[in-house]
Amino acid sequence: MVIIVLTYVFIYKEAIQKDGFTGLIQVLMDRIHGYDFLLGLILVFFLMFLNWFLETIKWRFLIRKIEKVSLVRSFEAVLTGVSISSFTPNRVGEFFGRVFILKSSNPVEGILITVIGSMSQLLITLLSGSVALIIFVHQYFSDLILFHGYLYYAFIAVIIVFDLIILGLFFNVSFLSAIKERIIRNGFQKIRSYFRVFDFYHYHDLIIVFCLSLFRYIVFSFQYFLLLRLFRVPVPLGETLLLTSMIYFVMAIIPTIALSELGIRGSVALYMFGLYFTLHGLSAMDFNQGILAASTLLWVVNLGIPAILGSIFVFRLQFFRKP
Numbered sequence: 509m510v511i512i513v514l515t516y517v518f519i520y521k522e523a524i525q526k527d528g529f530t531g532l533i534q535v536l537m538d539r540i541h542g543y544d545f546l547l548g549l550i551l552v553f554f555l556m557f558l559n560w561f562l563e564t565i566k567w568r569f570l571i572r573k574i575e576k577v578s579l580v581r582s583f584e585a586v587l588t589g590v591s592i593s594s595f596t597p598n599r600v601g602e603f604f605g606r607v608f609i610l611k612s613s614n615p616v617e618g619i620l621i622t623v624i625g626s627m628s629q630l631l632i633t634l635l636s637g638s639v640a641l642i643i644f645v646h647q648y649f650s651d652l653i654l655f656h657g658y659l660y661y662a663f664i665a666v667i668i669v670f671d672l673i674i675l676g677l678f679f680n681v682s683f684l685s686a687i688k689e690r691i692i693r694n695g696f697q698k699i700r701s702y703f704r705v706f707d708f709y710h711y712h713d714l715i716i717v718f719c720l721s722l723f724r725y726i727v728f729s730f731q732y733f734l735l736l737r738l739f740r741v742p743v744p745l746g747e748t749l750l751l752t753s754m755i756y757f758v759m760a761i762i763p764t765i766a767l768s769e770l771g772i773r774g775s776v777a778l779y780m781f782g783l784y785f786t787l788h789g790l791s792a793m794d795f796n797q798g799i800l801a802a803s804t805l806l807w808v809v810n811l812g813i814p815a816i817l818g819s820i821f822v823f824r825l826q827f828f829r830k831p
Contacts, residue, residue, distance in 0.1 A: 549738070564586050567585065574613040574708075587817050587821060588605040590602065591816075591818030603626070605818070616702045617705045624681060627678060632718070635674070636757070637760065638670060641754065725756075728810060733745055735802035
């Protein structure tokens with residue numbers, strides 16, 4: 509019950525009481541009568557289910573190493589994780605929300621496996637964001653001396669090295685099992701045994717997980733572009749994908765509570781898209797309402813609604829059942 513109350517309180521305070529939500533309602537009332545707008549909203553909601561379906565497939569694929577879970581139960585686990593993560597820093601509650609739906613497996617092993625899935629999504633965000641950063645600084649901050657000549661090439665080299673390192677770490681995730689042999693001594697044999705799950709995943713398994721995470725990234729990036737179009741923010745697809753990658757990149761490195769992302773994401777989006785309009789001699793103020801409306805609705809669709817749906821399954825979690 510506490511989890512459900514916290515979920516609804518945070519959704520109410522972050523979404524309903526925010527100015528962005530009020531602006532969203534106003535814009536929706538203005539545009540809701542258009543056939544194209546309604547069709548676009550339907551597509552956005554379809555992409556929401558596709559987004560979380562891909563995450564369900566990914567988690568089910570990972571967790572099958574320790575327990576076979578049906579597709580329906582996996583979907584419930586993912587939504588429950590969204591609900592619990594809504595009021596925890598950097599969505600760490602997602603790990604706990606999912607694993608307690610397991611019937612026979614050790615929850616600690618389930619958490620570590622869930623972390624692998626989250627690492628893959630973070631990896632895609634960091635890779636896309638770092639590549640976008642190279643283009644972004646050249647396009648919007650080329651007048652700064654830091655991004656001229658050899659300094660710019662050095663900047664690119666640092667990013668390439670960073671990307672290669674995180675790719676190498678992810679596709680050799682079993683190294684975590686080797687590290688625990690050095691860090692965790694014999695007196696903690698129980699803890700040491702949990703880390704064996706990292707040995708379960710080979711290169712081809714991680715390729716599949718990586719691709720599913722990439723598909724998810726493409727889905728919610730296209731959602732953002734579609735919403736900006738619906739709210740008449742005239743930014744081309746390529747530029748939208750560049751700026752969206754930067755927004756997700758910034759969001760990934762800023763510590764937040766998931767439900768507080770709404771205000772932060774809106775602010776970052778206003779700054780990023782403001783740079784585009786300024787560069788092209790347009791007034792960013794003319795499009796601020798549309799940008800905030802798109803960011804708010806994206807949050808409502810991809811996090812708010814799934815969190816509410818996930819709260820339905822909270823009472824089915826393992827820790828609510830009698831022995």
